[in-house]
Amino acid sequence: MASAIDDATLQAYRETHYRVLGDMPMTLRIDQPSAALAALHRALGVECSAFITAANPFSQRCDDAANARRQQALAQDVVQMGWRAIDALGAHPSNGWPAEPSFLVPGLSLADARMLGEKYQQNAVVWSGEDAVPRLVLLR
Template identity: 40%
Template sequence: MTTLSPELRKAFEETQYHVLHQAPFLLQVGQAQAALSALYQQHQTDCSCFITAFNPMGELLDKEENIERHAQLGRALGAAGLAALPAVAQHPANGWPAEPGYLVIGLGRDDAQRWAAQWEQLAVVWTSTDTVPQLLETRVPGWMR
C-alpha cells in the first residue's frame, strides 16, 4: 500500500538533490550517480540517503522554523556519529521552495526510514551499491495521504 498520491510521488521523483561536496553532484531518483561510488569507498560503506527536516508532513513551515529544524537534524546526525554532507532538494519547475538537508553516508534502508519518520518526512531518497537513488516512503503513524 502506498501513502503518497501519484502527484506527490512524481514531484519527489522529479526533484533534484544537490550534494554540496568538494566536487558537487546531483542525485535524481532512478538515475545512477557515479560520484557515490567514490564516497562509499572513502567511507567504507555501500549506502546513503538524502534527508531533510524542512516542512514536516509536507506542510510548509515558516523560514525560521525550518532553519531551526535543519539545525536540530544536523546536531542529531552528529550526535549519532553519522557522516553527513550538506545538500539541497529543489524541484526544477513546481515552485516548491528549496529544502536544505543532508546526504547521510552509511545509513541503511531501515534506519533511513526511521530517521525520516522521526523528522516527520513523507519520504527519503536512499541509494545502495548500485548508486541509483530510489524513493522510500515513510510510514508515519496516524498519517495517510
C-alpha cells in the same frame, strides 16, 4: 503498496533534483545510477547513503526559521549517531516549491534513514545502496 501520499507529490519527489554540496558536489536523481555517488561511497569507505531533510513535515510548508531549527536538530541527531552530514538541497526543477535544506549522510543504513525520516515527519527519504542508485523510500 498503497501510500497516504498523493500522486502529484510522489511525482514531484521523483522529478526533484537532489543536489549534494561540499567537496564532491553532485546531483542525484531517483532510480538513476550515480557514478559520483559511487565514487563518494568508495572515497569514504561506505556502502550506502541517505538523502534526508527535516524541512516541511509531511510536505506542509514551514517558514525558513522553523525549517532551520528542524535541520539543526536533524544534524545533531546524525552526529550523535556517529555519522557525517553533508549539506544538500532538494529542488524541483520547475514547480516553484522552494529548495529544501537537506543532508546526504554517507553510511546511514536504510533502517536508520527510515527512523530519522519518521522522527522528522517526512513522507519519504532517498536511500542508495551499494549500487549507488538513489531510491525513493516511502514512509507513509
